[in-house]
Amino acid sequence: MSNHSTSEQSEAYIALGANLGDREKSLNDALTLLNAHADIEVLRCSGVYETEPVGYADQPNFLNMAAAVRTSLMPEALLNVMLEIEDRLGRVRTIRNGPRTVDLDLLWMDGKVLDTPHLILPHPRMQERAFVLFPLRDIVPQDEPSGLLELMTKALGKLDGREGIKLWTTSVWEDGSGHSAS
Ligand SMILES: Nc1ncnc2c1ncn2[C@@H]1O[C@H](COP(=O)(O)OP(=O)(O)OP(=O)(O)O)[C@@H](O)[C@H]1O
C-alpha cells in the first residue's frame, strides 16, 4: 500500500468521451489502461453513445460512455492516473469544451464531497450533461437506494428528451466480456 492508496476499497464512476481519431479505440484503450493499474478494477461499462457536441458546437460528434471501477486509490491519486491516461493516449489540451482524443472525468466516488483546486466531487457539471447521465444510467444499480441514484434520477428528470444522443454500440471494451451492463 502506498501513501496514495488505502486498505479500503471505493466504488468510483468515470465518464469517458472521445471525438478525434479512432474514437472506439481510444475508449477501449483508456479502459484497458485503467484496468491494468494495480489498484483499479473496471467493474461495469455502459453502452457507448454517439452525442452531439455540447458547449463548443463546431467539432465532430463524440462517443461517450461511463464505467464503474473499484479502487483503493485516494480520489486525487485516481484523478492523476486518469490524467496520465489522457496524456498517454495523445490528448492535447486546446480550447475549453474543445475536441479531444479522450477525456476522463471523475463523476462520483462513494459520495465523497471535495472542492480542491484539482478535484471537485461530485463532478460539478454532470447533472446538466445528458452525454454523462444517459451512459451512467446503464451502470448505476437501480435496485438499491444510493446518493448517486438519487442525484442521477433527479437530473435525468430535468432534461428534455434525448438531446442529440443515440446508442452507438452496447459494448466497446474488448477485454471486458462479462463486465458490461445488462
Ligand atoms: N471531478 C473531476 N474530474 C475530472 N477533472 C476534474 C474534476 N474536478 C476538477 N477537475 C479538474 O479539471 C481540470 C480540467 O479538466 P479538463 O481539461 O478535462 O476539462 P474539460 O474536459 O475541458 O471540461 P469539463 O471539466 O467541463 O469536462 C483537470 O485537470 C482537473 O484537475
Ligand SMILES: Nc1nc2c(c(=O)[nH]1)N=C(CO)CN2
Ligand atoms: N457531446 C459531448 N459534448 C462535450 C463533451 C462530451 O464528452 N460530449 N465534453 C466536453 C468537455 O468535457 C464538452 N462537450
